Amino acid sequence: MIAVDCKLASVSYLNQVILKDIEFRLEAGRYLGILGPSGIGKSTILRVISGFHEEFEGTCSVFGNLVSEVDLTVLRQGMSFLFQKSPLLEDMSIFDNLMLSLFYLPGTTQEKSDNIMRVLVKLNLDHVAEHFPDQLSGGMRRRVVLAATVLRKPKLLLCDEPFTGQDPITKASLVNMLSELGQEFGFAMILVSHDVKETLSLCHESIVLMEKTVKVRGGSQDILRSDLPMVRAFLDGTLHV
Amino acid sequence: MFNLLRVLEQFLRFIGCLLLALQYGRLLPRQMISQLHIAGVSSLVLICISALFIGLVFAFQMYIVLEGFGSLPQLSQVVAFGLFRELSPVVTGLLVAGRVGSTLAAELGQMKQAEQIDSLLMWGINSYAYLMWPRLLALLIVTPILVLAFDAISIYAAWFYAVTLHGMESQIFWTPLVFGSIYFEVDVLYGMYKAVFFGGWIGVMSLYQGAFVERGSSGIAKASTQAVVLSSAGVLMLDYVLSQFLY
Numbered sequence: 001m002i003a004v005d006c007k008l009a010s011v012s013y014l015n016q017v018i019l020k021d022i023e024f025r026l027e028a029g030r031y032l033g034i035l036g037p038s039g040i041g042k043s044t045i046l047r048v049i050s051g052f053h054e055e056f057e058g059t060c061s062v063f064g065n066l067v068s069e070v071d072l073t074v075l076r077q078g079m080s081f082l083f084q085k086s087p088l089l090e091d092m093s094i095f096d097n098l099m100l101s102l103f104y105l106p107g108t109t110q111e112k113s114d115n116i117m118r119v120l121v122k123l124n125l126d127h128v129a130e131h132f133p134d135q136l137s138g139g140m141r142r143r144v145v146l147a148a149t150v151l152r153k154p155k156l157l158l159c160d161e162p163f164t165g166q167d168p169i170t171k172a173s174l175v176n177m178l179s180e181l182g183q184e185f186g187f188a189m190i191l192v193s194h195d196v197k198e199t200l201s202l203c204h205e206s207i208v209l210m211e212k213t214v215k216v217r218g219g220s221q222d223i224l225r226s227d228l229p230m231v232r233a234f235l236d237g238t239l240h241v
Numbered sequence: 242m243f244n245l246l247r248v249l250e251q252f253l254r255f256i257g258c259l260l261l262a263l264q265y266g267r268l269l270p271r272q273m274i275s276q277l278h279i280a281g282v283s284s285l286v287l288i289c290i291s292a293l294f295i296g297l298v299f300a301f302q303m304y305i306v307l308e309g310f311g312s313l314p315q316l317s318q319v320v321a322f323g324l325f326r327e328l329s330p331v332v333t334g335l336l337v338a339g340r341v342g343s344t345l346a347a348e349l350g351q352m353k354q355a356e357q358i359d360s361l362l363m364w365g366i367n368s369y370a371y372l373m374w375p376r377l378l379a380l381l382i383v384t385p386i387l388v389l390a391f392d393a394i395s396i397y398a399a400w401f402y403a404v405t406l407h408g409m410e411s412q413i414f415w416t417p418l419v420f421g422s423i424y425f426e427v428d429v430l431y432g433m434y435k436a437v438f439f440g441g442w443i444g445v446m447s448l449y450q451g452a453f454v455e456r457g458s459s460g461i462a463k464a465s466t467q468a469v470v471l472s473s474a475g476v477l478m479l480d481y482v483l484s485q486f487l488y
Contacts, residue, residue: 050363052359052362072362073365076362076363076365077365079363080363081359081360081363083356083359083360084356085354085355085356086355087355087356087357087359087360087361088357089352089357091275100361100364100366101364102364103364103365103366104364104365104366105365152364
């Protein structure tokens with residue numbers, strides 16, 4: 001089953017074309033990495049898929065529903081978005097934030113509460129359930145947001161720079177968590193990042209964006225073997241934007 | 242001109258979304274309590290201090306004028322007339338615009354930039370119902386109450402000036418106000434009516450500025466400033482329009 005099918009002739013931001021000829025297809029349960037330097041428009045692709053960005057030409061469908069035509073509430077029901085920043089509401093405890101994320105999903109309060117505690121235990125966060133977001137470290141907040149995204153049992157998970165600002169241990173732990181959670185919940189994932197090592201180790205397939213378009217695509221070996229000078233410079237960390 | 246039309250279209254869409262969000266009202270009560278506290282309780286001290294000194298100054302000015310005409314017994318009526326009809330709702334409106342309007346715009350703007358509003362949308366939660374209506378309703382409820390508090394404290398401040406500092410009989414101060422004027426209750430009520438409109442205006446303008454904040458920290462500063470400027474100017478304009486209709 002195809003989870004995401006994108007054929008974007010162009011994507012614009014404030015009437016400026018930032019991406020062109022972006023095509024990819026993601027099967028259910030598979031992971032796709034989108035790599036590229038900062039500011040190239042990687043996150044905008046996720047915003048197109050989730051219906052937040054409407055300035056594009058072409059088509060994008062999620063589980064057969066065209067993003068430009070389907071009711072966005074319906075579109076987002078089977079989808080979770082791990083945002084780059086911490087979207088937790090500061091005036092609520094972690095537990096209440098997670099309860100809020102399940103507000104419109106079916107189930108009793110007790111069932112939702114049990115589910116939350118189960119995921120918090122799995123992510124080793126059960127001891128912070130009653131804490132407020134500003135009492136947590138950056139890494140813990142990331143994990144809480146991850147908990148909020150998987151709690152909704154999504155069929156598609158969109159991850160926007162999940163490793164940014166994290167130390168190597170936290171990065172490795174996030175990679176493991178995403179891998180384990182994917183196996184448990186069976187979701188497809190699109191991971192946007194400029195962390196090459198983590199993305200390639202996690203994703204079945206990746207694309208590298210350069211000069212507004214896709215320069216390389218394939219498995220981790222295909223990407224690493226690329227001999228395009230710009231891509232090589234990006235992979236080696238010597239690219240100057 | 243094109244920009245103005247675009248902003249107008251954006252504003253009308255914002256109002257449309259706000260009205261459509263009323264159907265998701267079941268999220269409101271939980272948020273209302275904290276918003277009533279933020280809009281009301283946190284503004285009360287500022288309102289009380291302002292009312293105290295405005296009441297004293299107004300009584301001081303009127304005392305000099307009325308003493309010259311030998312009309313000191315009318316002091317309370319004159320002071321109440323000016324305060325309840327105009328000064329109290331307008332000053333309260335301006336203070337609320339500065340205190341609450343700027344906070345609302347900055348808070349919403351920060352939430353927008355932190356992707357919290359997008360996150361709520363991903364969770365299927367209407368941000369207009371969950372974030373904006375509780376704040377708007379809190380302002381609609383709290384502003385008239387703050388005007389009432391302003392009225393009470395400012396008239397007592399005037400009483401303090403006349404009776405305690407100048408030795409006027411307390412009965413002479415209160416009698417014309419309570420029994421001598423049929424407009425006393427009407428003036429208080431009209432001031433509160435005005436306050437409802439002021440609260441609504443401040444809420445809508447501040448939330449709009451926060452919801453359409455530009456990127457970066459300067460975006461939040463700009464939204465906050467714009468919220469105060471537009472709210473304050475709107476309060477003064479609305480005051481004139483409402484005064485024409487109400488009196």
